[in-house]
Amino acid sequence: MTANPSHEPLVAVMTPVHQGGESLAACLESVQAQSHRNWVHLVVDNASTDDTRRIAESYAASDARVTVLSFGELLPMLENFNRALTALPAGARYFKQLNADDTLHPRRGTRSGRWWSAASTSAPC
Secondary structure, three states: OOOOOOOOOOEEEEEEEOOOOOOHHHHHHHHHOOOOOOEEEEEEEEOOOOOHHHHHHHHHHHOOOEEEEEEOOOOOHHHHHHHHHHOOOOOOOEEEEOOOOOOOOOOHHHHHHHHHHHOOOOOOO
16 A cells, blocks of 8 residues: 655545445545545455456556455455454554545545644544
């Protein structure tokens, strides 16, 4: 995972996903469209049999900030979420969990980053 060098705090976006092929591209594109540019996006594929992995890997191939972890063993949702949490980069100051069928407003990171920077504890998702 490679973030953009920047004065902005690093935000890690995490998408644990199973069978998200229909919506994953829009999710990934919404992260790429962020006005806050210092982010990494971790997609954790939980044994999908649709085109989830192919879509995620195509985005990762064109943007070094996107990383894909793919597992063949289907885990319960919470366990996959926890697996994703353990893979977040240590340098991330904040994280945002984003489901594969969700998208972010283009200024979400900028707005949240200001709010998160003012918070004294870890940021809410």
